[in-house]
Amino acid sequence: MASFTSREDDEEFQDLLYQSGFSNHFSTEALPGALPVGQNNPLVCPYGLYAEQISGTAFTAPRNANFRSWLYRIKPSVTHEPFTPRFPKHEFLVADFTSSERTAVTPTQLRWMPKKIPESPTDFLEGLFTICGAGSPFLRHGYAIHLYAANQSMKNYALANADGNFLIVPQEGRLLIKTEFGKLLVSPGEIVVLQQGFRFSVSLPDGPSRGYVAEVYDGHFRLPELGPIGANGLAAPRDFMVPTAWLDGVQHTEFVIVQKFGGELFEAKQNFSPFNVVAWDGNYAPYKYDLKKFCPFNTVLFDHADPSINTVLTVPSEKPGVAILDLVVFPPRWLTAEHTFRPPYFHRNCMSEFMGLIYGSYEGKAEGFLPGGCSLHNCMTPHGVDTTTYETTISRGCETPTKISEETLAFMFESSLIPKVTRWALDSPHLDKDYYKGWIGLRSHFHAENGHTKA
Incomplete structure (x- = not known):
């Protein structure tokens, strides 16, 4: 070109x-x-x-x-x-x-x-x-x-x-x-x-x-x-x-x-x-x-696209479709999926995910994840939205299109290799020892009588 x-x-x-x-x-x-x-x-x-x-x-x-x-x-x-x-x-x-x-x-x-x-x-x-x-x-x-x-x-x-x-x-x-x-x-x-x-x-x-x-x-x-x-x-x-x-x-x-x-x-x-x-x-x-020049793609009818749809750059491994390291961005974009939980879904992943926040508020964490901060979810470690984000999302519903703010920009380094963590990072005063509490409040919404969650 x-x-x-x-x-x-x-x-x-x-x-x-x-x-x-x-x-x-x-x-x-x-x-x-x-x-x-x-x-x-x-x-x-x-x-x-x-x-x-x-x-x-x-x-x-x-x-x-x-x-x-x-x-x-x-x-x-x-x-x-x-x-x-x-x-x-x-x-x-x-x-x-x-x-x-x-x-x-x-x-x-x-x-x-x-x-x-x-x-x-x-x-x-x-x-x-x-x-x-x-x-x-x-x-x-x-x-x-x-x-x-x-x-x-x-x-x-x-x-x-x-x-x-x-x-x-x-x-x-x-x-x-x-x-x-x-x-x-x-x-x-x-x-x-x-x-x-x-x-x-x-x-x-x-x-x-x-x-x-x-x-x-x-x-x-x-x-x-x-x-x-x-x-x-x-x-x-x-x-x-x-x-x-x-x-x-x-x-x-x-x-x-x-x-x-x-x-x-x-x-x-x-x-x-x-x-x-x-x-x-x-x-x-x-x-x-x-x-900010990244052109995102997204779901336009139902369900949630995998985060790989937001890959900016990759270093591929010898295995097709598997990366040594991906740079993934979560830019401003419209969310339009119907009958769908739109924030990132709960999952366990064979890849390991390191996330950072450049500015704004990340859609999957209502609080605690600050610009300049970071998180690590290692291979097959479960993770997903926190309690506040989940409860707010299901109570609000999602039939009206919404937009991730222009004032928000998050990214992820994702790898097929399992990372070791430095001992000083584990001992750092910046380590959030209460991170797990964001999920402890997730309660059961199960109702066996009709297979549907009560309003």
Whole structure:
């Protein structure tokens, strides 16, 4: 599909231009003529630049799943001192869930209140806090789910994740993310995907920020198949935004690259910014997406559609139709089903569900589930609406169409893998120890005499 550019409305970042499309092959340059013509790796590149390829898949991956980009930079990324372990160690990050040393297994329904913004200076990396996950980056299989809460920008260093892809969901405060491919301004209600190996730095233009992060070790996010839906609907490829080439004009005498590798953090010093890419070309790049542009589908006569109908992105497993991780969104939409209990139904699921609330009130929980909070319903653990929501719904009836408020936006990370929960998440003061009480009040409405519930 063709690419086009769109400009941010925010006056402070009017220079940000994006390219449009999902998994497109993009070409962009910060200086005219910086991209070589007719080949990727000429003997001498324009402007005396270095050619450097970054591969997100094996060289021999099938063409439709082969991801790589060529970067044309002032100095190559290999120009740095040796990596050494970063101190102090980040004690709240977990990547390898094959060990039980820092994790535990529980089938109990869990819910956490919003993570507080720290009082001491804390940037995005320092503010990451692992909640749960499965698998290991050493096995190239699994995922981790983190929260973050930060109050200052990353200064004079960049992070690169060799373990997998980051999918970031800001809940409070925008993120200005500098990458080797360009800059992205990401607001609450949007998501951003920073794929494996990219070097990036996070600034906070609005001050304190918090949100959610999914990290996937297996592969890359893709759009779900549409099946009987047809050619259109859900997340449209044209609504994914990729940065244009941007050159950091700041001179650095010392810059640090922090590499997340095998769950540990390492750092190496260099005397230039990693954001020295004058041009790039390829289909492996960071991107953002506005969840408000999601085109939902729903039941129009009776019964309740499964939440999979709201899948935005997926990382499929080797089993057809089964995901390592799905990103599912619950956007504003009309509810019209007749003779139907419209909120999410009670169920037990072979998938594990981690939910977050960006803003508003979630339709399945009348109280307690707050913006910035989260819940985990593990494999085959029963869950559903709370007592208040159930009683209110059946007493009100549902023959009149209703709409989920424009002021509400919730999402879910869903996985076929059973996550372990970090011990500090279980010990956290933000853990809602009364979560189970939301269902304790569910009473029997059973009447045997006529098979129908009394009014």
